[in-house]
Structure formats: structure tokens, C-alpha cells
Amino acid sequence: MLVKIKVNGELRSADVPPETTLLKMLRESLDLTGTKLGCDVGDCGTCTVIVDGVSVNSCLMLAGRANGSEITTIEGLADSNTLHPLQEKFEEHGALQCGFCGPGMLMSAKDLLDKNPDPSIHEVRDALSGNLCRCTGYTKIIEAVIDAGRVMRKEISA
């Protein structure tokens, strides 16, 4: 079936079998490999993308269901001149180690800050609880999200 989506601002389409997940379509049909497959059953969060303004596990969403949607993946977070404040702060804090959880983690963090620009530490923990990380203990990730929020609220400069 033909699935047409708007990914990171661009209209894209792919002819995929109906059982294709959005994750598989992004990675294999659209060559957007930034989004990762870690468990394939919605436990680890490495496949998190934003669909029509809400974060979802793209491994649990069939491509057909995303048809007509607007999707943001990790590849759409920066623009050609600047990094997103989350990307800047993750780098600055050394928030990612092996990095495999990173794309999903950043998408969840973006989803949070888009809706709640000034989250408490507990709210950050809650928002990221669907993204498992084995390397970092989450500490620097949380610090980076809080800091990125401050940049986005223009309390501190990047």
C-alpha cells in the first residue's frame, strides 16, 4: 500500500506491505536510520518519533496508521545552521554514552519541552520513563533536558 507522510517537513511516500511498521518504513524505505530498533515491542523507546505532535513508539505503529501524518524524527531536530538546544545541551553535558537510546530520548525530550517548557526534574523523569538507557543512569540526560528548557525559555544562552 502507498503510504504518504510528511517527514521533517518534506512530503515522502513509500509503497510498503500493510504489515510494515512506521519504524521499518522510516529506516528501510526512507533511509532515515537515525531512529533505532532496540526491542521491537515498545519497551525500550529507541524508536520514538513524534507523530502529529505526540511521541509514539514507531515500532508499534503500522505505517498505514501514520498515513497523512506529520512526523518528526531525530533527523529533523537540527536545521542547516544550528543544533536544537536539546542537541547542544546533550553534547555539552556528555549526556549520551553509547548513544543508541539518544534519538528516541531526544524525541521524548522534545515532546516534553514543546508541551511543558519549564518541567520539574520529576516531570522530566516521568516524560523519559519510556526510554531505557543502560549507560548513563539518566542523570546527565535529565540535567541536559532541564538546561535545554532554560535555553528555549531564553533564561540562559546556548
Add this chain to the structure above:
Amino acid sequence: MKALDYIVPKSAAAAVELLSDYGETACLLAGGTDLVVDLKHGAGRVETLVDVSQLQECRGIEETDEGLRIGSMVTYGEIMENSICLTKTPEIVAASHTVGAVQTRNLGTIGGNLVTCVPSADSAPALMVLDAEVTIAGTEGNRRIPIEDFFVGPRKTSMQPHELLIDIFIPKKNLGKPSSFYKFGLRKGQALALVNAAAALELINGEITSPRIALGAVAPTPLRAIKAEELLEGQKPNKELITKAAEIAVAECKPIDDFRASLKYRQQLIRTLTQRVITRSLEVANER
């Protein structure tokens, strides 16, 4: 995942018709958080998915003169942000918040959770203590039944194979009823319930009135602790009464013994959680 067909019907009636036509090889797709996992594991004989997640009849949250209607395809994420739910049914919001994580709550629907009918479904106890009813569409039209009658066994509801859950309805008198929800899982984030519990009650002249206690993951289906409710009805609350109600609730449940927790431990959790939801509901009632 094995090859599948994927159909998007434009109405509930069309969905029901498709289900009747295709028989057991068709399956409704709601949020997909359970179904897609099952399909990846090669479960069942499903060949056709009927995606009802966007059906207008199954969407939306509205308050009417009769009560609150929650479309079956409303996601947990939508419930958590809905101002009516936040003020009128806070325990449904609380229960929704404990389901999976943000990403799964944005996909998973309240109706999908009920239809999957696992004993640990988090929304079930919260709905049961509010005397919720569900609307089911079939070839003969719609019918509405109390939510307790909906759950038949593990992964088994009273719906016919070709039927579709349309919405969930909460009577007006129970909106804002003092209530509480508590879930205990093996960790804080993304946990499955070992036991979940909800209570709702009124305090009239210092006496407990229309108490409701519901528990999940304690028997083949979520259940009401009717005998514990009977004990509380008309009584002035005190610690011994609550302790006794909790003991009765333990006796009313038939928890399993598995690798997640032993029978004895589940009973301890039923005891503790029942006490806590009653106590908390009383606190809410007293705060009014």
C-alpha cells in the same frame, strides 16, 4: 510480522460488517500497543486488520446531562490532558498515567485496553468504581452494559467476535465522586500492575455511602470487592473497619502465583492497596 491486509472503515457499521464478513481472520486495530506485539510474535490467525482508531463514533470526550462519555478510541494521553477528566474523574487520569510510558499512552486507547481484557488493565478498576457502562456496536445495533459484565475471563470479554466497543459512559451522579486509584508494579516507570485498586465513596453525615472497591490483577478479571463494600456501607469510618474491609477484599480475590509475584505477596498487596484506596477516598471526601 507475517503478511497482513489493512483496512480503514469509515464508520462503526462498516467495521462491524467487515468483521462479520471476514470472521476470525479479521481483527480490530486500535492503538496497536498489544496487538502489534502479538502479531510480531506470530500469534493467532489474523490476516486482516480493521483500523478503527480514527472512527469518529469512537472518538471524543463529552459531558452531557446524563454523564460523561469517553470514546473507546481515546488514547490515554488524550484522557490525561482532558480538562473534564482532570476535574471530574481524576482517578481515571491517575490510572491512565500509570499505563506504560508517554509513547505507549499516546498510542494506546482506553477501549483497546478494555477489549484486550488482561486482568491487570489499569483503567478497569478506576472505571468500575464509577459504575461505568460500555456501548457495544453489533450487527443488530448498539447495546449498553455495565462494565462488570464486560469482563468474562483473561483476554475474554462478553463481546461477540464481530462487535465493536464504541464508548464508555460514566453516570452523572458519579462524576466528582470522592475516589482514589493506586497501582503497584515491579518498578516505577513502565510497570505492569502486580495489583491495582480503586475506591469511590460518599460521606453523608459521617457515614460511608455507596462505597465501591475494585481491584485488578487479582483474579481472572478485574473485580468489585462487593462484600467489602457491603461492610463499609452506612458505617462510620475507622481504622479497624478499613482493616476488616481489606481482609474481606483479600478473601474475595483469587490471585495467581507466578514468576512476577507469589500468591501470598499478592494477597499482602491486595490488603495494603485496599486499605490505601479506602483511606485516600475518605480523605478526599473529608476535603470537600
Add this chain to the structure above:
Amino acid sequence: MATRNKDIQTDTDQVIKTEKAKSPSSQPLSVPTDNPVVYPLDLPQGEARLRTPAVGQRASRPDGRLHGLGQTQYIDDITFPHMLHAKILHSDHAHARIVSIDTSEAEKMPGVLATLTGAEVPENSFGPTFQDQPILAYPIVRHRGDGVAAVAAVTEQLAMEALEKIKVEYEPLTPVFDPLEAIEDDSPKIHGESNIYTSKIIKKGDVEKALKDSPHVFHRQYTTQMVEHVPLEPQATIASWDGNGRVTIWSSLGRITLGREDISRTLAIPQSRIRLIGTIVGGNFGGKNEIRNEPIVALLSKKSRRPVKCVFTRDEEFTSSTIRHPFIMDYTTGVNDEGLILARKIRLVLDGGAYCSWTGTTIGKGSILAPGPYNIENVFVEAYAVYTNKTTTGAMRGFGAPQVCFAYESQMDEIANKLGIDPLEIRLKNGFSENSLSPTSQTLQSVALKESLNQASDRFGWKEWKA
């Protein structure tokens, strides 16, 4: 994804059209106007990276920026034209003899280009200490995570369906799962004549006499569980051969030099004909420190003459990679009234699972570290590693140290509580300092134990908390 009857797909499209759903099949295909992957190319690096002296700087990581952009290429992000996908069939039994394997039905499937069994592996064994582990088990399977056959096909789904067509006939053997049962003489044997495959003794002073003379003797058994590394990236490998008979392998392995030696040995080809590339590893923690599927993928690639990729599922990451050794630890400790440790006698039994893997290092470090960082004149440690028909235990962050530390530090508190001594005090009293002698009588240098105790208790506010 499965190749599917075209008619049915057409039907689906028709249904969607008739339902006027969101399907865009009637709409013209849009041509992307731009690449959706955009990122800045020449942003300055973090200030700490630019400073001298370099040591001590909180320098940001160049790979950190790429992680944040989603640009880091892990193995599964790499593809090649005509690449096949491999899947592995795992054992149905914890302990059995394979009577026969029939892959013919799988091979007949269109799109399946190669199959592999253990009998086809030139040197079917590997392992960092003993080479007791098969690449694909044949003829004995020793745990359920053992692979018995593999398939390379044009899609992952097809490879999985092909596995279902492989017929394996087993003759079940009696399994043993409990290490204390496995240690007995009459237990079923998993390799050779004894299930105890390695042991260690550390002996200093006269522990029996010192225990007899101790005013207080504490005994306790501690046990730990099997734990999985859970790297977020499951193990992955790609192999591709060139016309010179040279194979390039991309692998999530954490140690490529020795990995190449192992691959050379199992494939029976010179090291000079193997190029092993380790990309950024998506989490290791010890679980990616030995080869696993590299020879399988290389052989499937050779048979099919195509690049072949194999990525473990999460399930396989649990069942077919290594995990942490469970320990059964008996601690007997003699102390005097002041809480000074006079003697410590320890017995460790390691549940080794089906193969040795990194048990040699685990039992070594576990035994040496078991008495704890404390000055003890009389020490006796005996440790045994035992085969069982369970998942292979290997290296995992600490090689036995987390297990024994749980025991010795728990017992320190128990002693302190019993004797009414502050847990911090008892550690300061017994702890190593510069030039202390280790249990192996090594003179220790650069010892910072007490500094760590003091700083941690100050930061925690230990004294106020205890008060």
C-alpha cells in the same frame, strides 16, 4: 516482509479506496524537494576541547554530537546492495544430542539463498579461555540458547519463515540446572567428566586456627542472580567477501584484534584475509567481548556470495549472548571485640551456564577480591565454577566483583551492628591503606580507600544522619 500475493494487495487498495480512507493511493506520488536530513556542518567545538593542557578537561565527545544528530552509524544502520538477512534457529532442548538436521525444505523456498549447520563450520569451537563453545551446536546442544542452524534470505521475515521449515531431530539428554546439583559426582555431565571446570584457591595465614581463636564468628550465605547486560543495541554483524577471498566483517564486537584471531581460527583462513571493523558499539558492558555470529554470517555470505547481515532480536540478546554469573557465597568471618577482622573463610560456587566464556577471569577476580579491601592476616578462599544447562555466563561489568562486594560489605555491616560499632568506623579500622598487603600478599600502592570513605560520608552527612 513477506512477499505477498499481489492480488490480495490490490484488493486491499480497492477496499481502502471504496472506504475513502486516508489512503493516498489515488494521489500522485510526491517528489521530495530536498533531503530531509539537514544539520550544521561547521559548528565550533566545545571550549573544553580547545584548551591545553588536555588532561583534566571536561572535553565533549565528538561522537556525542553525532549521537544527538542521529548520524552515528551502528551496524544495523549499514546496508549494501543485494544484502541478505540471516536468522538463527535455536535449540528446543536444554541438553540433547542432535540426531539429524534437514534444511532441504528451507533451501527450496524462493528467496532463501543459504543455510548453515554446525557440521559445516571449519573449526566449530571458540572461547576466550577454553574453546568449549560451538559456533552452531553439533552434535550436542547444551542450553536452549545454542544455535543449531542458520538461514540467509532476502528479507528477515523470509529467513524467519525458513527457520520453521528446518527439521531437527533431537535425542534428549538429562539436563542439570542447579549448580549445587551439577557439582555432585552423579550429576549429568555437560562437557567431559566433571562439571567443575575451573577452580581457584587463595590461602594466606592459618584461617582455621584464627577462626577458632576469634571472640566473634559470623557466618552467612549470600546468593546472587543471573543478570543480563541489556545493551540497547542488540549484537549485529555484516559480512561480505571479495574476489580475493578476503572477507570484511562489520561487528558490534568490543575487541577486534582478538576477534579476528577467533574468526580466523573458526573459518580456517589466514588473519590477513579478514578485515574486522568495529563501529561505535551501542553498549557493551562485557556482553560483546567475544565473537558470536561473525563466523555464521561470514559462512552464509560465502555460500550465498552476497553481503549478509544478522541482528539479534531482544530475545536472542537475552538467551544467546552471555550473562552475569550467579554466585553462591559462604562467608565465615572471625573478629575481635574491637571489630578487627582476624580471619575470613570464603567458599564461592559460580553457576557457569553451558560454556566457559570469561569464567576464568570472573573466578580469578571474584576470589582475589572476595575478602574485601580489608587488612586480614588469615584468609582462605575456594571457588568453583560449574557447568549447568543454562545460558552461558561470561564477562559482565565487574567479573565477579559486584557479587562478592555484596557479600563482604553486607557482612561488614552485620558485624558492625552486632558489635555496636559504626559501619563507617569498622571500615576505617580494617580498611587498606598505602602499602597494605592484599589477600595475595601484593603490596598495594595508590590506595585511596579511606579517602573515599571519608569524602563519601562527609558528602552524605553520615554523622548527622546517624545521630
Add this chain to the structure above:
Amino acid sequence: MWYPIGFTVLANPSAATVKVNTDGTATLLTGTVETGQGALTVLGQIAAETLGLSTDDVHVVSGDTDVTPMDTGAIASRTTYVTGNAIVKAAEKAREILFEAAAPLLNVKPNQLEARDKRIQVLGFPSSSIPISDVVQHSESVVGNPAIGSASYNPPTLAMDPETGQGKPFNTYVYATQIADVEVDDETGEVEILKIVAVHDCGTPINPMLVEGQIQGGISMGVGFALQEEILFEEGRQINPNLTNYIMPTSLDMPELEVGLVDNYDPTGPFGAKGAGEPTAVPTAAAIMNAIYDAVGVRITSLPATAERVMMAILEKQDSEKTAATG
């Protein structure tokens, strides 16, 4: 807690090659692999330090058997110490070539020079110096001696006596203390960790930010080991081989962490460094078990201390106290 660096007795060498480019940047070749800990950043810093460059001046090439030299790999907390020492030696060889080239230009002997702030300078006389790029160019195009060095390192050990285990199995060890503050729900057995303070010795922290990251991550693994994680079997079959039922910590399960480093210097390590990878995960479980005992008086001797195990221990304790009171 104590923990050794490198393999037990067995040789576990690393080799490295350092090349200095004519613009004063450098390339490091190492056979180790980046497995997330930040090894390549730290190793680059070690090479940079030896050459008097900044971290950003050194590009690190790793993980390709066609290109990079022998390395025992990312295992046994050995990378900073063993590979780091090999890099220091390799970079010193390259630096020696630069000193040889610069000495006549600065009218001193090579052993009177140092590499600092991207210059080759006379020891103690920063004013008497030449930019390192000029020296590399001079050495390469005038002297004809490109600045490149290769070297290896293996930590010296002594075999252990087979009967008594006495010997020197490792060249160095690190030490650490972790303290946990927990709250235990005595009606469910749930353990909530409120805070963990961790103070570790890693010798000189080459990159304190990355060491902190190791400690924080190690603690999260320790928390899982202590309270949640366990592979369960039924007749040799794993019954929870998935992240739904194998319970590892999420962001909501991790407490506030306070991390400190002990000021220490190991003369045998690169710039005094030892290592930080594994030891971070070692003491956590013990600290949590001791805190549980402190909170509710039950000693958990079998990991993990799941809520159920803690609850059952509490009930057992209550029962035995009742029996004692009535008996």
C-alpha cells in the same frame, strides 16, 4: 570496595601509533573500540597531553584491523590505563623526534625541551619556543624525519602460586565508597532509593565529565542488580527474555546521585590515571542492602531485593517478634 585494572595475571597489551601532522594536529591509531564510555575522547586527551596539544587537535582512528594496531579491547576497565600508557609511550616517541628537530633551532639539548600549549619550548622558558606546527614541518621537510611513534604497554604482573594464590595478579587497583539512603514501605516491601552518594578513586580523572558519566551509569546497573533484575528459568528456558518482564531501572527508578572523585595519582598510569568503567557498578547493591537493614531491620542475603522479598522478610521478622513476645 576495591577493584583491579586489567586482566588477572594474563598479558593484556595494547599498542598505539601517534602521528603529528605538519599543521600541528595529530592522528592517533588505536585498536580499541568505542563502546560508549568515551574511550576515544579520553585516549585522544592522553595523546594531546603528551604532545602539548588540545583535545580537538587529535583525531582518533579506531576499530579496524586493517588500520589499527593490536589492542586487547574494551574490557576489564583497562582502556585508560593500558591503552593510555601505550599512547603516552607512542606519543613520546613522536615528541622525541620533534625535540630532536627543535633542539638545534633553540640552541639546547633535546632533553631540555617540553611540549606545551601547542609549542615546543625550553623547559621553564616559555618565551624560548617554536609553534609545534613549525617544528613538525622542519622535522619532516628539512630534517627528513616525520613525527610518528608506535609503542605498546602491558601491565606487569606476577603469576599466582597455584596452591595458595599468592602473587601479584594486577598492577593497580581502584577504591570507592557508595552510601545509599532508602525508604522502605513496610506494607508493600517497596524500596525507594532517595539518594546515593558515590565517591570513587580512578587516579587522575583524564576527563571528569566522562568519569561522572561512568559512575552514574554504573550505579544504575547496580540499582537494577540490587532491586529488580533477574533472569528467571523454567526447565532451562528463560521465562522473561524481554524488557517487559526483565525489570531494569527507568528514569523514574533512579534516585538523585551525588558523585565525587578522590584526589589521587597513580605513578604507573598515564598522567596518574587508573580506570573507571566496571568498579562503578560494584558497591551499589551492598550499599542498598545495608540501607534496607538500617531502615526496617531485615537483612536481604539473596539478590535481587524485590519488594516481595523485602516484604516477606519484614513479615517474617514481625512473626518472630510476636512469637518472642508471647513465648
